[in-house]
Amino acid sequence: MSDLLERLRSRGWRLTSQRRVVAEVLDGDHVHLTADEVHARAAERLPEISRATVYNTLGELVTLGEVLEVATDGRAKRYDPNAHQPHQHLVCSACGTIRDVHPTGDPLAALPAAERFGFSVATAEVTYRGLCPDCA
Amino acid sequence: MSDLLERLRSRGWRLTSQRRVVAEVLDGDHVHLTADEVHARAAERLPEISRATVYNTLGELVTLGEVLEVATDGRAKRYDPNAHQPHQHLVCSACGTIRDVHPTGDPLAALPAAERFGFSVATAEVTYRGLCPDCA
DNA sequence: TCCTAAGATAGACCGAGTCTAAGTCAAGAA
């Protein structure tokens, strides 16, 4: 996490208390918070932080490649700090719980040239859906 | 398409002009319209059709398994009438164009038991992203 | 310590979708 703050500073980020708190809230594994959840947790430490700042900071972290945006349902986007290790998501259809998972092989390789229609294909996102142990 | 209307009637659907028009608008291959686009096209044939009815009808078609809901961006959901043939989606990151594609193998098979964390995994959705020929 | 552009703030605004209360009509009954 302090590495993250270091990396950001070295890219010319002005290090404000708001940005620090947002970065800290996003620390950890299997973290998939919505912007509102990030805001709520950040506000516990810094009560006057605004929603706009949380959205701005999350957007910056995404463009810097430090955080991934995940849209598994049609609802609020979720923010995943595990951006430096490639992975996919397993989502419970009932309660919405999300796990990071690591399928074998490269999903990109499964798309033959004839099925690419001239696109230069860059990424493949896989969302597995099912019932988690608690909901089954 | 008339098969679709027949199937729906045999499941007890009351066949109104609004539902018929929505079903007709969704006919065809590589159709991925938003609810608003469906509404606009339906309104060309039936000007007084309301947004709520379009949303209701799309929702019913989805629960009946006749239409798929696709959420490739964080924006409006799209509705895909190609529900009876398994396929995945290839999306242009620039213009948003969507193609149906057919990767080799079953993406579900790529997720080992050890990576399922006790979930009963039912489906795998793959979204390939890249630039289409026009945008490249 | 001072200056200033980058950043933060409150709150208005927007697009997508849902809900509600009242009106309409498809299709079975008589």
Place this chain on the structure above:
DNA sequence: TTCTTGACTTAGACTCGGTCTATCTTAGGA
């Protein structure tokens, strides 16, 4: 054929997630 009724449709208010704007604050270099 007409009647009846509950399923369906409608307009418009409302919610939720997110963006924008005008104004104020502050990190960090001079």
